[in-house]
Amino acid sequence: MKILVTEKIATKGIDAMLQSGAIVDEMVGINREHLLEIIAEYDALVVRSVTKVDEELYERAGNLKVVGRAGNGIDNIEIEGATKRGIIVVNTPDANSVSAAEMSIGLLLASCRNITQADALLRSKVWDRKGFKGIELNGKTVGIVGLGRIGSLVATRLQAFGMKTIAYDPYITDERFKKFGVEKKEILEDLVRESDFITLHTPKTEETFGMIGEEAFRIAKKGIVVVNCARGGIVDEDALVKAIEDGTVAYAGIDVLVQEPNTTSPLLELKNVVNTPHLGADTVEAQDNVGITIAEEVISALRGEMVPNAVNLPTLHHQEVDGLRAFLKLGETLGRLYHQLEKEAVKQVEVVYSGEIAKQETEVITLAVLKGLFEPVLMERVNYVNAMLTAKQRGVMVTESKTTEIGNYLNLVQVRIITNKKEYTYSGTIFGKEEPRIVEVNGFEFDVSPTKYMLVAENQDQPGMIGQIGTLLGKRNINIATMQVSRNLKGKNAMMFLTIDSEVSKEEKEQIKNIDGISRIKFIKL
Numbered sequence: 001m002k003i004l005v006t007e008k009i010a011t012k013g014i015d016a017m018l019q020s021g022a023i024v025d026e027m028v029g030i031n032r033e034h035l036l037e038i039i040a041e042y043d044a045l046v047v048r049s050v051t052k053v054d055e056e057l058y059e060r061a062g063n064l065k066v067v068g069r070a071g072n073g074i075d076n077i078e079i080e081g082a083t084k085r086g087i088i089v090v091n092t093p094d095a096n097s098v099s100a101a102e103m104s105i106g107l108l109l110a111s112c113r114n115i116t117q118a119d120a121l122l123r124s125k126v127w128d129r130k131g132f133k134g135i136e137l138n139g140k141t142v143g144i145v146g147l148g149r150i151g152s153l154v155a156t157r158l159q160a161f162g163m164k165t166i167a168y169d170p171y172i173t174d175e176r177f178k179k180f181g182v183e184k185k186e187i188l189e190d191l192v193r194e195s196d197f198i199t200l201h202t203p204k205t206e207e208t209f210g211m212i213g214e215e216a217f218r219i220a221k222k223g224i225v226v227v228n229c230a231r232g233g234i235v236d237e238d239a240l241v242k243a244i245e246d247g248t249v250a251y252a253g254i255d256v257l258v259q260e261p262n263t264t265s266p267l268l269e270l271k272n273v274v275n276t277p278h279l280g281a282d283t284v285e286a287q288d289n290v291g292i293t294i295a296e297e298v299i300s301a302l303r304g305e306m307v308p309n310a311v312n313l314p315t316l317h318h319q320e321v322d323g324l325r326a327f328l329k330l331g332e333t334l335g336r337l338y339h340q341l342e343k344e345a346v347k348q349v350e351v352v353y354s355g356e357i358a359k360q361e362t363e364v365i366t367l368a369v370l371k372g373l374f375e376p377v378l379m380e381r382v383n384y385v386n387a388m389l390t391a392k393q394r395g396v397m398v399t400e401s402k403t404t405e406i407g408n409y410l411n412l413v414q415v416r417i418i419t420n421k422k423e424y425t426y427s428g429t430i431f432g433k434e435e436p437r438i439v440e441v442n443g444f445e446f447d448v449s450p451t452k453y454m455l456v457a458e459n460q461d462q463p464g465m466i467g468q469i470g471t472l473l474g475k476r477n478i479n480i481a482t483m484q485v486s487r488n489l490k491g492k493n494a495m496m497f498l499t500i501d502s503e504v505s506k507e508e509k510e511q512i513k514n515i516d517g518i519s520r521i522k523f524i525k526l
């Protein structure tokens, strides 16, 4: 077994790999050309957040079986390319959470007490106590965006500073807010308006990228403090610079930037920003923890053993699973619909199997549903192995029920999502051997072959709706592959399902929403 390590990981991690009998080449900071030249020799590659593991690399990596991400975020690794080549990607999602939480608090304190600025002045041999008056945390409100592993650690620690903790995370249950003594904010704008400090702890997704931007700074309190120790771009960097210059943001603590490494960001020029070069996980403890964990995981994966933190799972090759492959895809699709259509925290998921499929071992299909359900908000960290655990950790109850009775379809999988407010349903079937179909969404009946890009609109059942949407998309050069309309009662509400060939921008969605009679429009990406 030959393992290449391209970024610094703890010696304990390297030792653990060597002890397993592997040949380990540590080439910290290896340049891209050299990496591409030699990658074909290796069975495993261990990286942190800098090495880009992409198509170009996979193309040259004929022997690669495992990519180990020594850390949490995996946005430098192309998962799809790995999965299609049977390469397992593993990471260490829990191993550095405490360090990242402590770093967030460090940035918060360092920025609002001018610690780095004062230190720099004193080092230039000037003892001057003027101009460094900061602000206290005690009695202030901190708004936490994303109450997952790190967000919740930050919350409980900041409560010890006498802060009121509020959070926005529409994807977790009320019980989790209660557990951490955090007040829930239903909408981001409320959190922004009420916060004296805002700290970000979400993954980088299409929804979170730029979520704290011009609009947020327009409604924020004057003199707010912003900390981003999650991923670059969750706070829009240009908008932040402007907000600091006009005094909306008094201080900022930034550990992560869209472009990394980076020595030219305008944020580095601003005196009331404390910038660190992505050091959130850089502690002895976190690195030992991450190093040992990634070594164990990479070795297990190379030996073909089950790795709980496998980010993708290209190893579902068992015969019984092969027979269910189309249903796995269907289950994942049905799960993925929910969070792209709704924003309510899930309390319970019930998967109902009817017809022939009820005679099969369906547990793995339920796991596919959960994987699809959680992926849009947790990114690729959810897989067949940890999907049930993820549901449990997030306080979501999962049940299955079965009936072999055959209704309108030979096989039917219905996913019921129960929230505090209501129940949502998504049903699908398999036509022929392999063809998934979405046949019902919240009581509206369809026969849709799911595609990568789809639009779902809710509208008043009145003449002209289809034409208006079609014309608008046509003008924007967005090709409609199929379009179906379903209604419950004539003249009342209807739902439209469109499969389209390309993405729809925010602006285009806004335009569709402005069509008279359209109440809701959602873009779905599978």
Ligand SMILES: NC(=O)C1=CN([C@@H]2O[C@H](COP(=O)(O)OP(=O)(O)OC[C@H]3O[C@@H](n4cnc5c(N)ncnc54)[C@H](O)[C@@H]3O)[C@@H](O)[C@H]2O)C=CC1
Pocket: 072, 073, 074, 093, 096, 097, 100, 145, 146, 147, 148, 149, 150, 151, 168, 169, 170, 171, 172, 201, 202, 203, 204, 205, 207, 208, 229, 230, 231, 255, 256, 278, 279, 280, 281, 282, 377, 378
């Ligand atoms: N600076 C550093 O060195 C480090 C940074 N990180 C980053 O910190 C971030 C948080 O990591 P964890 O807490 O482990 O992740 P996690 O997956 O445990 O929690 C993320 C939370 O964000 C929520 N969320 C997702 N989309 C949201 C949205 N649109 N609005 C509000 N909430 C949303 C999820 O429901 C989830 O509860 C990640 O971006 C990770 O990559 C992690 C470790 C070190």
Ligand SMILES: O=C(O)CCC(=O)C(=O)O
Pocket: 048, 049, 070, 071, 072, 073, 074, 096, 278, 279, 280, 281, 282
């Ligand atoms: O130091 C590193 O490897 C980056 C840590 C990080 O951002 C993560 O684990 O997500």
